[in-house]
Amino acid sequence: MIALIIRDLKISVRAGGGFGLSLAFFFIIVIFFPFAIGPDLDLLSKVAPGTLWLGALLACLLSLERIFALDFEDGTLDLLATSSLPLESVVISKALVHWLTTGLPLVLLTPFFGILLGLQNNNIIFLIISLIFGTPALSIIGTFGAALTAGMKRGGLLLSILVLPLYIPTLIFGAEAARRGIQGFETQNSILLLLGVSLLSWAILPFAAASVLRINLR
Amino acid sequence: MKNGHAGILRGPNGVGKTTLLRALAGLQPVEAGKIKCSLEDICYSGHADGVKPTLTVQENLEFWANIFSSPSISEVAEKFMIIDLLNSKVGNLSAGQKRRVGLARLGLTGRQVWLLDEPTVSLDETSVKIFGNIIKDHLSEDGCALIATHIDLGLENRAQIFDLLKYKAASGELSNSNEAFL
Numbered sequence: 001m002i003a004l005i006i007r008d009l010k011i012s013v014r015a016g017g018g019f020g021l022s023l024a025f026f027f028i029i030v031i032f033f034p035f036a037i038g039p040d041l042d043l044l045s046k047v048a049p050g051t052l053w054l055g056a057l058l059a060c061l062l063s064l065e066r067i068f069a070l071d072f073e074d075g076t077l078d079l080l081a082t083s084s085l086p087l088e089s090v091v092i093s094k095a096l097v098h099w100l101t102t103g104l105p106l107v108l109l110t111p112f113f114g115i116l117l118g119l120q121n122n123n124i125i126f127l128i129i130s131l132i133f134g135t136p137a138l139s140i141i142g143t144f145g146a147a148l149t150a151g152m153k154r155g156g157l158l159l160s161i162l163v164l165p166l167y168i169p170t171l172i173f174g175a176e177a178a179r180r181g182i183q184g185f186e187t188q189n190s191i192l193l194l195l196g197v198s199l200l201s202w203a204i205l206p207f208a209a210a211s212v213l214r215i216n217l218r
Numbered sequence: 219m220k221n222g223h224a225g226i227l228r229g230p231n232g233v234g235k236t237t238l239l240r241a242l243a244g245l246q247p248v249e250a251g252k253i254k255c256s257l258e259d260i261c262y263s264g265h266a267d268g269v270k271p272t273l274t275v276q277e278n279l280e281f282w283a284n285i286f287s288s289p290s291i292s293e294v295a296e297k298f299m300i301i302d303l304l305n306s307k308v309g310n311l312s313a314g315q316k317r318r319v320g321l322a323r324l325g326l327t328g329r330q331v332w333l334l335d336e337p338t339v340s341l342d343e344t345s346v347k348i349f350g351n352i353i354k355d356h357l358s359e360d361g362c363a364l365i366a367t368h369i370d371l372g373l374e375n376r377a378q379i380f381d382l383l384k385y386k387a388a389s390g391e392l393s394n395s396n397e398a399f400l
Contacts, residue, residue: 003284007273014272075266079323082243082262083285218246 022059029055048117049178067146087210095143103135126181134174137198147209227366229382235366261329267320271309294325332363
């Protein structure tokens with residue numbers, strides 16, 4: 001399992017690995033947003049948590065298709081399925097790599113992007129906390145969606161349609177937690193619910209994704 | 219089939235050689251009949267090599283060696299004549315060289331039953347001969363192999379030929395109607 005994680009990390013940072021794709025996309029959204037909204041700092045800092053969350057979600061969506069597509073095409077998935085490594089572990093490794101290459105960098109860059117959107121320093125911490133707890137859910141739900149569409153060529157559209165409704169709870173609780181924190185309300189409930197969504201998806205979806213993969217490999 | 223013997227699957231395209239091999243490897247459900255061999259003993263090799271173009275040969279082999287927890291790759295690399303290629307990226311290799319890297323995985327698995335689907339595609343004559351010898355070695359180490367191929371691997375009396383044409387599955391009405399929908 002560790003071998004698989006290391007190999008996928010290696011591939012993602014090599015040429016054409018797609019490591020920079022989501023980050024660049026996130027960056028573009030955050031840079032262009034103030035241009036579109038106008039220079040009103042009050043308004044910007046009000047919509048900033050929602051914008052950053054939406055940006056993270058869309059950036060995540062952009063890189064989902066690659067999770068299984070490449071391994072499916074070159075036969076690696078067949079070989080992994082016949083190896084002694086259970087497919088559930090393959091799914092967990094893939095989701096973990098996806099989080100390490102999209103979720104984690106987004107979290108790390110949030111302080112910088114928060115400033116671009118006019119957030120106060122002490123408010124950025126709420127965004128970081130909500131993104132740390134929320135992005136793992138985005139990765140594992142997305143991996144499940146990628147497993148559903150693994151056998152398809154250009155399944156990106158279907159994948160987005162399948163995954164978007166599943167992302168709604170994460171988005172609601174995540175953006176809510178950040179917004180409440182910034183406005184000075186207590187955030188405990190939304191953060192706990194967000195954490196709940198993440199933990200529940202990581203507990204259930206690897207099994208669902210693995211059984212879907214088995215069907216798709218037939 | 220006994221240990222130390224090979225089965226050669228023959229038959230025209232579309233007769234079900236790949237389907238049979240994939241079913242034996244546990245990738246497809248079996249309609250009828252039983253597979254007595256444990257899945258842990260079976261090593262499947264399909265049309266696709268499962269090697270990553272952006273990694274070097276060594277990195278690819280090390281990955282599979284780790285997955286199958288096998289100790290060293292240098293011995294296998296020498297056997298399959300890819301020792302000189304270890305540091306080149308797979309994306310830069312020719313189709314035949316890439317195929318050899320894919321087949322080298324067989325040596326890393328340490329499993330007894332090899333299921334090979336057209337293993338010699340894009341290999342040159344010498345490589346085919348070498349690969350035939352590797353299979354012979356594997357057979358004499360008490361392994362066995364089931365190979366779908368159209369060419370002679372030089373296995374002589376060790377190989378038993380199964381012609382699948384006789385057993386071709388009659389396409390039922392159900393599958394026809396399914397295809398009509400697609």
